[in-house]
Amino acid sequence: MRNVANRHGFSEIQMPTFEDLELFTRKSGPGIVDELYAFKDKGGRDIALRPEMTAQVMRFYVSDLSTRPKPLKICYFGPCFRYENPQAGRFREFFQFGAEMIGSQTPETDAEVITLAVSQLKVIGLKGFIVRIGHIGIFRDLLKQFKFSDEEIVDALHHLDKDNADEFKKCAQRKTVPAETIDQILSMRKLKGGIDVLDSVESESAKSYLREVTEYLSALGVKDWQIDLGIIRGLDYYSGLVFEIDAPNLGAEKQICGGGSYHLVPLFGGEEVFTTGFASGFDRILIALENEGWKHEEKPLDVYVLSIGDGTRKQALEITHRIRRSGLSADFDSMRRSLSKGLKYASLISAKKTIIVGEKELSNGIVTVRDMASGDQLEVKIEKIEESLKS
Amino acid sequence: MRNVANRHGFSEIQMPTFEDLELFTRKSGPGIVDELYAFKDKGGRDIALRPEMTAQVMRFYVSDLSTRPKPLKICYFGPCFRYENPQAGRFREFFQFGAEMIGSQTPETDAEVITLAVSQLKVIGLKGFIVRIGHIGIFRDLLKQFKFSDEEIVDALHHLDKDNADEFKKCAQRKTVPAETIDQILSMRKLKGGIDVLDSVESESAKSYLREVTEYLSALGVKDWQIDLGIIRGLDYYSGLVFEIDAPNLGAEKQICGGGSYHLVPLFGGEEVFTTGFASGFDRILIALENEGWKHEEKPLDVYVLSIGDGTRKQALEITHRIRRSGLSADFDSMRRSLSKGLKYASLISAKKTIIVGEKELSNGIVTVRDMASGDQLEVKIEKIEESLKS
Numbered sequence: 001m002r003n004v005a006n007r008h009g010f011s012e013i014q015m016p017t018f019e020d021l022e023l024f025t026r027k028s029g030p031g032i033v034d035e036l037y038a039f040k041d042k043g044g045r046d047i048a049l050r051p052e053m054t055a056q057v058m059r060f061y062v063s064d065l066s067t068r069p070k071p072l073k074i075c076y077f078g079p080c081f082r083y084e085n086p087q088a089g090r091f092r093e094f095f096q097f098g099a100e101m102i103g104s105q106t107p108e109t110d111a112e113v114i115t116l117a118v119s120q121l122k123v124i125g126l127k128g129f130i131v132r133i134g135h136i137g138i139f140r141d142l143l144k145q146f147k148f149s150d151e152e153i154v155d156a157l158h159h160l161d162k163d164n165a166d167e168f169k170k171c172a173q174r175k176t177v178p179a180e181t182i183d184q185i186l187s188m189r190k191l192k193g194g195i196d197v198l199d200s201v202e203s204e205s206a207k208s209y210l211r212e213v214t215e216y217l218s219a220l221g222v223k224d225w226q227i228d229l230g231i232i233r234g235l236d237y238y239s240g241l242v243f244e245i246d247a248p249n250l251g252a253e254k255q256i257c258g259g260g261s262y263h264l265v266p267l268f269g270g271e272e273v274f275t276t277g278f279a280s281g282f283d284r285i286l287i288a289l290e291n292e293g294w295k296h297e298e299k300p301l302d303v304y305v306l307s308i309g310d311g312t313r314k315q316a317l318e319i320t321h322r323i324r325r326s327g328l329s330a331d332f333d334s335m336r337r338s339l340s341k342g343l344k345y346a347s348l349i350s351a352k353k354t355i356i357v358g359e360k361e362l363s364n365g366i367v368t369v370r371d372m373a374s375g376d377q378l379e380v381k382i383e384k385i386e387e388s389l390k391s
Numbered sequence: 392m393r394n395v396a397n398r399h400g401f402s403e404i405q406m407p408t409f410e411d412l413e414l415f416t417r418k419s420g421p422g423i424v425d426e427l428y429a430f431k432d433k434g435g436r437d438i439a440l441r442p443e444m445t446a447q448v449m450r451f452y453v454s455d456l457s458t459r460p461k462p463l464k465i466c467y468f469g470p471c472f473r474y475e476n477p478q479a480g481r482f483r484e485f486f487q488f489g490a491e492m493i494g495s496q497t498p499e500t501d502a503e504v505i506t507l508a509v510s511q512l513k514v515i516g517l518k519g520f521i522v523r524i525g526h527i528g529i530f531r532d533l534l535k536q537f538k539f540s541d542e543e544i545v546d547a548l549h550h551l552d553k554d555n556a557d558e559f560k561k562c563a564q565r566k567t568v569p570a571e572t573i574d575q576i577l578s579m580r581k582l583k584g585g586i587d588v589l590d591s592v593e594s595e596s597a598k599s600y601l602r603e604v605t606e607y608l609s610a611l612g613v614k615d616w617q618i619d620l621g622i623i624r625g626l627d628y629y630s631g632l633v634f635e636i637d638a639p640n641l642g643a644e645k646q647i648c649g650g651g652s653y654h655l656v657p658l659f660g661g662e663e664v665f666t667t668g669f670a671s672g673f674d675r676i677l678i679a680l681e682n683e684g685w686k687h688e689e690k691p692l693d694v695y696v697l698s699i700g701d702g703t704r705k706q707a708l709e710i711t712h713r714i715r716r717s718g719l720s721a722d723f724d725s726m727r728r729s730l731s732k733g734l735k736y737a738s739l740i741s742a743k744k745t746i747i748v749g750e751k752e753l754s755n756g757i758v759t760v761r762d763m764a765s766g767d768q769l770e771v772k773i774e775k776i777e778e779s780l781k782s
Contacts, residue, residue: 007715009692009722009740016484017408017440017470018428037409039430042474049408069739071725079408083433093407104725108708112725119715219708221716301400317499317610324398324510325612331400334462334495334503348460349400 001097001120001280002077008116010075010099015056017079021046026267027055027237037081037092049081052279053098054264061102062270070103070273075116077282089253089284100277102265107212110241110261110276114213115220117245117257117278126289129247129256131224132192133213134231136260137240138206142185146175154236160189161232191229198227213241237262241276247288256284302328303389304351306342308358316357319367319385323355326386347372353389392488392511392671393468399507401466401490406447408470412437417658418446418628428472428483440472443670444489445655452493453661461494461664466507468673480644480675491668493656498603501632501652501667505604506611508636508648508669517680520647521637522615523583524604525622527651528631529597533576537566545627551580552623582620589618604632628653632667638679647675693719694780695742697733699749707748710758710776714746717777738763744780 002012021038028051037049050056053076065072077097086092097120101113114131121129139160143153152171159168165186172182184202191197195214198207210227217225231242242260250256259278266272303323307316316332323330331351333342339356346354356368361379369388370377380388393403412429419442428440441447444467456463468488477483488511492504505522512520530551534544543562550559556577563573575593582588586605589598601618608616622633633651641647650669657663694714698707707723714721722742724733730747737745747759752770760779761768771779 006690007718007720009720011689017472018484037432039432041428041430069736073722081408093409101725106725106727108704108723109725111708112723215705216708219705219712221712298402299397313499314606314610317502317607321610321612327398329398329400331464332499332503334492334497334500336497345460 001124001282002075004120004123005075005097005099005116008073008112008119010073010116013057013060013074013076014078015050015053015060015076018047018049019056019059021048023055023059024048024051027058027264035082035084037083051082052080053078053096054100054262054277054279055268057098057100058264058268058270058275062265062268065102066270066273071109072102073099074102075099087253089250089281089287091283095282096279097282098277098279100275102275103273105274107209108216109274111213111216111220111222113259113276113278114217114225114243115222117243117259117280118222120280121245121256121285124285124289125294126247126285127292128249128288129245130226131222131243131245132226132228132231133210133241133243134227134229134260135206135210135240136232136238136242137209138188138201138203138229139185139232140239141203141206142181143175146172146177146181148175150236157232160185189230189232191227193226195227197229201229210241233258233260237264237267239263243278245280247284247291249291250284250288253284256281256288298350299329300350300352301331302352303330304342304346304349304354305330305332306337306339306346306354306356307333308339308356310336311359312357312362315362315382316355319355319357319382322386323389326389328389343370355385392515392673393466395511395514396466396488396490396507399464399503399510401464401507404448404451404465404467405469406441406444406451406467409438409440410447410450412439414446414450415439415442418449418655420627426473426475428474442473443471444469444487445491445653445668445670446659448489448491449655449659449661449666453656453659456493457661457664462500463493464490465493466490478644480641480672480678482674486673487670488673489668489670491666493666494664496665498600499607500665502604502607502611502613504650504667504669505608505616505634506613508634508650508671509613511671512636512647512676515676515680516685517638517676518683519638519640519679521617521639522613522634523617523619523622523637524601524632524634525618525620525651526597526601526631527623527629527633528600529579529592529594529620530576530623531630532594532597533572534566537563537568537572539566541627548623551576580621580623582618584617586618588620592620601632624649624651628655628658630654634669636671638675638682640682641675641679644675647672647679689741690720691741691743692722693743694721695733695737695740695745696721696723697728697730697737697745697747698724699730699747701727702750703748703753706753706773707746710746710748710773713777714780717780719780734761746776 036051041047079093080096081093099116101109156171201207231244233242238260240261245257246254247256257280261276305316305320307313320330320332354370365382366379368377369380432438470484471487472484490507492500547562592598622635624633629651631652636648637645638647648669648671652667696707696711698704711721711723745761756773757770759768760771
């Protein structure tokens with residue numbers, strides 16, 4: 001995932017594991033404290049283990065990165081923490097990979113961020129996942145036409161996100177939104193499918209924005225996605241395009257990635273700037289991969305060096321050193337085992353080849369190289385060992 | 392550092408960021424609490440951010456790894472935490488790389504662990520460092536001859552470690568150690584230099600052990616080291632060989648690595664097994680490297696793709712996608728800049744090449760590839776772009 005991000009021009013940064021509690025409540029509100037590992041340190045300061053990394057990245061952008069050339073493309077990976085009941089795919093310590101693009105406000109910017117998230121999943125070999133793209137700006141713009149304040153918009157979107165039509169209607173009626181428009185908003189929220197579902201949307205700017213994004217996605221190699229205007233993400237800071245990626249094999253907790261464009265920099269004291277990004281749940285992605293039959297396999301050792309008898313030990317270590325220097329992985333028998341026990345260990349750790357260093361052979365300047373899969377053995381001159389291993 | 396460990400046959404494991412406080416006090420005693428980020432979670436449990444990782448590895452070995460083929464070679468990397476006044480090279484959040492070898496008890500086992508620590512430093516390019524090798528078992532064995540209990544040994548070694556000769560003498564006199572032997576121990580502690588300094592040591596077993604270790608170190612490519620019997624490491628669990636690596640350019644806080652063989656597995660409920668390992672301070676190593684003139688350099692982007700005019704954007708993105716797929720890193724202009732501003736950005740982010748996608752050229756099936764260092768430009772057929780970038 002790091003390599004893919006690098007190939008897409010994102011640079012990795014690393015943020016501290018804990019911060020002042022205030023950093024996280026500033027972004028997510030005081031309610032977040034219940035879900036945090038928050039505590040007082042020995043100096044009486046309120047600190048918290050990070051529940052996510054975007055707030056940290058915003059703080060760091062404002063303090064250290066704001067004068068960098070735009071767009072700034074950064075990514076990060078590390079453990080995050082939440083105090084919740086653990087369940088499948090929901091751990092108290094979990095790993096997030098995230099990326100943010102700061103400073104360019106075009107449809108291709110959002111397309112690039114989605115492309116990175118999708119390309120990472122493709123490269124690591126996940127097959128079953130669904131990319132859904134929405135646009136929270138469509139709802140925001142509509143509500144603004146009826147003079148909703150920022151707080152009222154947050155409230156209304158929250159009700160839409162929670163699928164609470166009655167509460168939404170109450171909000172809308174208070175602002176004298178016509179019944180027809182209320183119905184239009186409620187049904188827009190159900191729009192899901194190909195680009196054509198946008199035909200019934202009134203907002204020309206959002207429509208053409210999403211059309212451009214999907215056209216660029218296709219150019220960047222992302223052909224499979226669906227429009228889903230039901231992605232509301234009841235969070236104050238999402239402003240325009242939003243997207244989610246699900247791995248259906250995960251069942252109820254199937255979301256493995258979420259993102260979109262958002263407003264957070266001013267909250268941390270910086271100047272308004274367009275920001276878009278995502279965070280992927282690394283643990284869930286691993287579980288989804290495992291559900292598809294993927295197994296973590298340890299890299300086998302290239303060469304195991306086995307010395308027979310005390311007199312050959314030093315040269316066995318020298319041979320090990322030479323093989324390592326040639327770039328291969330190598331280990332030696334540090335337990336002074338017999339030939340048969342040494343070979344058994346070599347096969348237990350899945351070594352590809354074993355070099356047997358015997359006294360008689362050594363006095364003739366040769367060692368035996370055994371291919372562990374076939375059992376074939378070959379006598380090789382000491383000075384030709386590296387060469388013989390290349391073939 | 393990971394690659395080197397892998398080449399030496401070590402497998403990486405990952406341990407949680409916090410654990411029950413008791414895990415750390417069990418290893419290091421209740422005194423450690425003052426130096427820890429320890430707190431109660433919402434369930435009233437005493438937990439602590441890990442101050443180091445060996446205790447976790449031992450716990451995990453006992454619970455999950457004890458039946459694996461021996462020796463077990465594991466390594467780990469991650470943040471650790473201590474509540475102390477921050478100073479140069481001493482941060483509250485710091486990174487450790489560590490490795491442990493479990494289950495083989497031979498001089499070549501200790502040699503292998505030292506070799507890994509040293510090879511990592513060599514590979515990352517650190518020049519000025521000193522490897523010092525001691526043997527705490529020499530002191531333990533001597534004290535045991537005078538029937539010191541385990542607690543009395545810990546006390547006595549602690550005084551030696553703190554260079555407190557008077558207190559050590561008091562301990563020794565209580566156990567009726569002859570004045571001559573006391574002097575011998577106190578002067579042994581000052582022995583430092585080549586292998587010959589061991590000539591004056593009485594313990595034949597420790598002498599021949601250290602001689603073998605240094606012989607095997609040499610075979611494994613580690614030629615520079617010194618014997619330093621003054622490494623006492625006033626910690627209960629070190630039992631035999633001990634070693635430290637310093638980077639003198641760091642000044643007072645110059646130790647960048649410490650290790651040796653130790654007894655900890657039984658403390659965590661496992662059967663007695665030989666264990667040896669080390670932990671390196673990653674932040675200090677970085678500072679030592681920087682003091683030698685090393686600079687962290689961001690990997691430059693291979694190709695920046697600049698589309699001139701709206702009509703070429705989609706094809707510019709397709710070209711970006713193709714280049715990324717070929718394995719190179721590529722980015723495109725997401726800010727719709729002019730040619731001159733686009734080239735300026737490309738040079739600000741140190742792109743190696745820029746591909747200029749102009750409307751007229753595109754209609755002729757070509758793009759311009761500009762080498763950013765020389766300024767040389769070249770017209771290339773669209774289908775030959777990947778090929779042209781390889782040269």
